[in-house]
Amino acid sequence: xxxxxxxxxxxxLLTAVALASDKPEAAASASPLYxxxxxxxxxxxxxxGWKTWRALACERCHxxxxxxxxxPSLVESLKRLSKAEFHDKVMKGNPEKGMPPFSGxxxxxxxxxxxxxxxxxxxxxxxxxxxxxxxxxx
Amino acid sequence: xxxxxxxxxxxxxxxxxxACSNAVSAQSDLEKAMGSSSNWASQAGDYANHxxxxxxxxxxxxxxxxxxAWSMSTGVLRGHEGSPLVIGDTMYVHTPFxxxxxxxxxKDQSFKWKYEPKQNADVIPVMCCDTVNxxxxxxxxxxxxxxxxxxxxxxDMNTGKVVWSAKNGDPKIxxxxxxxxxxxxxxxxxxxxxxxxxxxxxxxxxxxxTGKKVWTGYSTGPDTEMLxxxxxxxxxxxxxxAPVGKDSSLKSWQGDQWKIGGGTTWGWYSYDxxxxxxxxxxxxxxxxxxxxxxxxxxxxxxxxxxxxxTGVAKWVYQMxxxxxxxxxxxxxxxxxxxxxxxxxxxxxxxxxxNGFGYTLNRVTxxxxxxxxxxxxxxxxxxxxxxxxxxxxxxxxxPGTTGPDVNxxxxxxxxxxxxxxQPVSYDRKxxxxxxxxxxxxxxxxxxxxxxxxxxxxxxxxxxxxxxxxSHGGMGNFIAxxxxxxxxxxxxxxxxxxxxxxxxxxGDIVFYGTLEGYVKAVSTAxxxxxxxxxxxxxxxxxxxxxxxxxxxxxxxxxxxxxxAGIGMAAGLTEPTEGLGAVxxxxxxxxxxxxxxxxxxxxxxxxx
Numbered sequence: 166x167x168x169x170x171x172x173x174x175x176x177x178l179l180t181a182v183a184l185a186s187d188k189p190e191a192a193a194s195a196s197p198l199y200x201x202x203x204x205x206x207x208x209x210x211x212x213x214g215w216k217t218w219r220a221l222a223c224e225r226c227h228x229x230x231x232x233x234x235x236x237p238s239l240v241e242s243l244k245r246l247s248k249a250e251f252h253d254k255v256m257k258g259n260p261e262k263g264m265p266p267f268s269g270x271x272x273x274x275x276x277x278x279x280x281x282x283x284x285x286x287x288x289x290x291x292x293x294x295x296x297x298x299x300x301x302x303x
Numbered sequence: 304x305x306x307x308x309x310x311x312x313x314x315x316x317x318x319x320x321x322a323c324s325n326a327v328s329a330q331s332d333l334e335k336a337m338g339s340s341s342n343w344a345s346q347a348g349d350y351a352n353h354x355x356x357x358x359x360x361x362x363x364x365x366x367x368x369x370x371x372a373w374s375m376s377t378g379v380l381r382g383h384e385g386s387p388l389v390i391g392d393t394m395y396v397h398t399p400f401x402x403x404x405x406x407x408x409x410k411d412q413s414f415k416w417k418y419e420p421k422q423n424a425d426v427i428p429v430m431c432c433d434t435v436n437x438x439x440x441x442x443x444x445x446x447x448x449x450x451x452x453x454x455x456x457x458x459d460m461n462t463g464k465v466v467w468s469a470k471n472g473d474p475k476i477x478x479x480x481x482x483x484x485x486x487x488x489x490x491x492x493x494x495x496x497x498x499x500x501x502x503x504x505x506x507x508x509x510x511x512x513t514g515k516k517v518w519t520g521y522s523t524g525p526d527t528e529m530l531x532x533x534x535x536x537x538x539x540x541x542x543x544x545a546p547v548g549k550d551s552s553l554k555s556w557q558g559d560q561w562k563i564g565g566g567t568t569w570g571w572y573s574y575d576x577x578x579x580x581x582x583x584x585x586x587x588x589x590x591x592x593x594x595x596x597x598x599x600x601x602x603x604x605x606x607x608x609x610x611x612x613t614g615v616a617k618w619v620y621q622m623x624x625x626x627x628x629x630x631x632x633x634x635x636x637x638x639x640x641x642x643x644x645x646x647x648x649x650x651x652x653x654x655x656x657n658g659f660g661y662t663l664n665r666v667t668x669x670x671x672x673x674x675x676x677x678x679x680x681x682x683x684x685x686x687x688x689x690x691x692x693x694x695x696x697x698x699x700x701p702g703t704t705g706p707d708v709n710x711x712x713x714x715x716x717x718x719x720x721x722x723x724q725p726v727s728y729d730r731k732x733x734x735x736x737x738x739x740x741x742x743x744x745x746x747x748x749x750x751x752x753x754x755x756x757x758x759x760x761x762x763x764x765x766x767x768x769x770x771x772s773h774g775g776m777g778n779f780i781a782x783x784x785x786x787x788x789x790x791x792x793x794x795x796x797x798x799x800x801x802x803x804x805x806x807x808g809d810i811v812f813y814g815t816l817e818g819y820v821k822a823v824s825t826a827x828x829x830x831x832x833x834x835x836x837x838x839x840x841x842x843x844x845x846x847x848x849x850x851x852x853x854x855x856x857x858x859x860x861x862x863x864x865a866g867i868g869m870a871a872g873l874t875e876p877t878e879g880l881g882a883v884x885x886x887x888x889x890x891x892x893x894x895x896x897x898x899x900x901x902x903x904x905x906x907x908x
Contacts, residue, residue, distance in 0.1 A: 220751045222499070222758035225431075229763070235433075258428060265428030270757045296709075296747075296763075 199282040204293040206300045211286060214279025215297045217272050226263060230294035231287050235263060243288035251281050333442040333486050336390050341848040343389040346438050346483045347725065348845070352573040352637040354727040355805050356846045360853035361904060362808030366822045366832045369902045372854060373412055377897035379403065382841050382862020384723065385438025385483055386802070387899065388446070389847035390460070395441070396899055399862065400427060400434035400451045406463060409849045416463030422452045426474045429756065431499045432864035435481050435841075437571075437723070442486035443511045449484045449493050457491075457514060467514030471495065471507050476755045478502050480569070487574040487581060487611055490517060494568025494583070498631065501563035501589045501759040504603070506572075506581075508614060518614030522566030522585040522602050523552050529602065530614040537618040539670045539691040547619065555599040555624075563753050564596070565589035566603035570633030571725055573651070578666060580608045580617060582651055584632040591629050591717075592748035592761035593702035599624035604632040606653060606661075608668060618668030622655045624692060627702035628682060628746065629717035629762070630657035635725050637735070638665055641785045643672070652784040654726060654737055656719025657693065659686055662784045674787030676780065677720040677739060679769040682713050701746045701762070709747040709763075716744035716766040718864055722800065725843060726782075729805035729825050734790055735782040736811040736825065738799030740865075741769045742776050779803075779813060781828065793828040797889060800865050801857070802843025812855060814840025816865060817892040820857050820900070838896040839866055839889065852903055860897035861889070 200208035207215070218224070226236030233241070246254070255277055258266035267273040273280070286292035336344035340357040347354050361369060377383065379398040387396040387407075393415060394407040401422055406415040427434055430451060440447040445457045445466055453472030456465055471493055472478030477500025485492045490508045498504070504522035509515065520530040529552060537544040538551075552561060566585040573582045585607065588600035604623040609616050623630045634654055641650045641662065651665040658680030662672035673686035682700070683693035697703045699713040720739050727736040744766045751761035768776045777795035782788070801814030810822045810831060816839040822832040839861030846855045866889065 216749075219749060219763060220758075220761070222760045224763070225758070225760075229765075260424040260426075260428055263427045263434075265757070267757070270754050272752060272754070 199286045199292070200300060201286055201291050202300050204291070205295070205297050207283070207286070207292060207297050208300060210279040211282045211292075212279070212297055212299050213276045214281065214283035217276040217280045218283060220272055221267065221270065231284065239284050240288050243284045248281055252277060255280070331442060331488065332444065336441065342391070343386070343845045343847045344441050345388070345486065346385060346440070346843070347571060347573070347635075350487065350574040350576060351639070352571060352635050352725070353639075353730065354725055354802060354843070355730050357807045358846055358848055358853045359807040360848075361806070361810070361855060363810050363824055363831060365904060366808070366810050368904055369822070369832050369834070369855070370905060371834070372901045372903040374898055374900045375407070375412065377403070377858070377860065377899065379860070379897045380895040381860065381897070382433040382435040382866060383858040383860030383897045384435040384481075384841050384843070384863060386843040386845040386858060387856065388439055388441050389845070389849075390441055392849065393460075395439050395446050397436055397439050397448065398897060399436050399860070400430070402436050402448060402450045404439065404446065404448055404458065404463070406460075418448070418458055418463045420448070420450055420454070420456065422450055423474070426452045426479055429474055429477045429497070429500060430479050430481065431496065433862040433866070435863055437481060437483040440484040440486045440491065442491070445511070447484040447486065447491055449480045449482060451479050451481070453478055453480050453495070455484060455491065455493050455509065455514070469509055469514045469516065476500070476502065477757075477759075482569040483571070485572045485574070486511065488576065490611060492572060492581065494570075496567050496569040498565040498567040498586045498589055499758055499760050500756065501565070501753050502567055503562060503564060504566035504568045504585050506568050506583060506607075506609070506614075508611070520607070520609055520614045520616065522568065522605070523556070523561040523564045523600075525553060526550065529616065530609065531616045531619075536616045537668055539620055539668060542689045544618065544667055544669055552601045555601040557597050560596050563589055563759065564600060564603060566605070568633065570723060571635035573636050573638050574611065575638055575665065579611050580665070581611050582606065582608055582636040582638070582665065584634055584636065584653065586631040586633045587626050587629050590751050590759050590761035592706060592751060593625060593627040594706050594748065595750065595761065597625075600626065604630065606632065606636055606651070606663070608665065620663060620668055620670065620691065622653075622659070622661065622693075623657050625702065627700055628657070628713060630655065630719055632656065633723065634719075634721060637726065637728050639728055639784070643785045650784070652735060654721045654735075654782075656715070656722065657682070658715045658720035659683075659693070660782055660784065660787060662787065672784065672787040676737065676782055676789060677715065677741060677769075677778070679714045679741065679743065679772060680720060701748050706748050706750055709745050711745045712743055712770065713746055714743040714769055715740060716742040717746070717764055718742065718766070718798070722864065724800050724841070725802040727803035727805040727811060729811065731807060731809065732781075732825050734825065735784055736803045736805050736813075737780045737782050738801060738803050738813050739778045739780055740776065740798040741772060741778050742766050742798060743769050779823070779828065781825070791828045793823060793830075798865050800841040800863060804844035804846060804855070806846060812844040812857075814842065814844065814857055814859070816840065816861065816889055818859060818861070820844065834900075834902070836900050837898055839893040841866060854901050854903050856899060856901040858897070858899055861893055861895060
């Protein structure tokens with residue numbers, strides 16, 4: 166039990182502004198984007214995000230540590246992309262470059278915000294690569 | 304007793320071919336072209352998949368003098384598998400996606416024609432392990448291209464104009480093609496890729512003249528759709544051949560899982576014209592999480608012997624029932640005559656991803672030999688020769704430990720002791736020259752849901768060089784298929800992902816992932832020559848003769864599963880890197896880029 170880092174990112178607020186026009190469901194929130202403990206225990210939403218990452222085999226192109234392979238490094242991309250831009254890229258894809266559109270996946274539709282949170286945590290260096298588990302509830 | 308009838312059969316077959324009594328037995332233009340070692344008229348050089356050439360101008364005594372005769376850029380990055388074809392004075396060169404074709408005039412290397420298909424880019428994201436293409440086929444005055452988007456195209460060999468085209472799949476549900484089409488007699492055969500997208504595998508035969516579909520044989524499902532006759536299609540059962548029985552596939556799956564059950568067909572096929580049988584292997588069952596598909600998952604991971612005219616399966620043999628490791632059974636099945644325990648046997652030999660080298664009687668399907676061709680293979684202790692099933696070591700069985708448990712040090716890794724890189728059969732020594740992987744893995748399966756057109760994998764893998772060995776990730780070996788023994792083994796830094804070519808010059812060629820093309824002695828594996836091409840090699844070596852001179856060629860251009868990480872600078876090893884973990888060092892040696900290299904001896908002064 167070292168420390169629990171509650172990361173409230175200014176990006177969240179910026180994102181909320183960017184989203185206001187086209188993504189009304191993602192309202193501004195004061196709650197943290199993700200919660201992480203010991204680098205590998207995360208909140209339920211982020212955990213679903215990681216499971217989505219794993220189930221859709223994103224590592225095949227982006228690398229198991231999101232470091233980039235055939236696809237770009239998400240550690241880098243997530244420093245630039247707004248949440249709205251992220252949503253757009255994931256749903257529409259970029260077939261020329263090999264990125265599939267994931268709008269057809271229920272799992273992605275349900276969990277894309279968790280996926281964003283997970284990748285943001287990876288990009289921030291707060292979440293470790295590899296397997297994650299849930300933070301135990303007290 | 305067992306083998307007597309076969310030698311009779313072989314004898315009869317030889318007589319038949321000599322007499323040429325049958326109307327359909329008139330030699331096709333492909334058969335004529337394959338009859339001359341000046342050509343390289345099919346991907347394997349012959350129907351039997353020997354990848355051997357009688358040419359011997361270049362030989363063990365002079366190969367050290369081999370030099371570049373000419374080269375050309377393909378204009379495409381990404382992985383270059385397969386090899387060009389040579390027919391007469393023309394070479395036909397293919398590329399990975401977008402699958403361009405060049406007809407090259409051997410006189411001056413000018414292009415007689417180019418074919419540049421327009422394919423929807425949506426196909427790229429649903430190609431599993433890079434946008435490779437394993438090459439063209441020739442027959443009936445046409446060059447056949449199997450495009451990634453599941454369009455099979457017949458091009459006029461003289462003009463490059465489309466004669467006919469046929470659609471054999473749907474990329475929207477994850478169906479793509481990487482395989483070469485195969486011309487056998489009056490038909491063109493093709494398969495399907497997409498084992499990681501829940502595709503249902505099948506082989507489809509088209510009429511070579513019209514492109515009309517003649518038959519489709521599925522790998523899974525109802526007997527009628529698999530073209531299996533429950534009472535006549537045989538399989539190795541309790542030490543002898545027996546009919547597979549009714550619903551042999553349906554009974555081996557839970558519910559409708561077979562509909563998304565994989566068993567794809569992207570390998571190299573072979574054909575025995577005397578028996579009129581086509582041989583090929585089927586791929587992994589989908590998903591990679593074994594807990595989601597209880598049962599043997601027939602007939603994934605299976606060698607099929609089908610009648611060319613009807614598609615009906617004469618026999619089947621499943622190498623890896625209920626796969627837990629992604630040991631696709633697609634690897635090629637060369638056809639050879641072997642002396643086994645003093646008897647001449649019409650055999651087929653198959654180096655499976657699972658690390659066992661199999662020898663079967665190709666007439667009956669009887670299992671004769673199954674031995675490890677990499678001593679590090681540990682997932683099974685042996686193949687039980689009576690049941691034909693592997694004896695699985697529970698310690699390396701992700702199906703036993705279940706989902707969300709990481710199983711360590713399984714050998715071989717998912718890409719197998721050998722993947723698609725085809726072997727060469729050295730007719731002189733009677734040995735197989737085998738490019739291999741020497742790689743182990745961790746494997747952690749997890750629950751996945753199927754969505755059409757979305758990845759359906761369900762396992763996280765890490766791959767690394769076989770522990771406690773020479774530290775490299777490959778070996779190039781010589782294999783005695785009658786005994787099931789390694790004769791010699793030459794270590795390589797990386798997997799040998801390139802197809803081999805043995806010649807009557809007592810040498811065998813292959814390429815390496817660092818980009819070397821090498822010639823070694825078939826007698827002992829001693830390296831006699833090497834040349835560094837601009838990129839890593841995953842293509843197959845081929846040879847031909849033009850105006851009296853022998854040439855050896857190879858496509859250079861890294862990619863494919865082993866080279867998929869090349870596009871980015873990988874620096875730190877990290878947990879869960881899949882294929883890239885062990886291969887990250889490749890970035891020190893090579894980068895992307897497609898080119899063709901052709902070598903010859905210098906002209907005498």
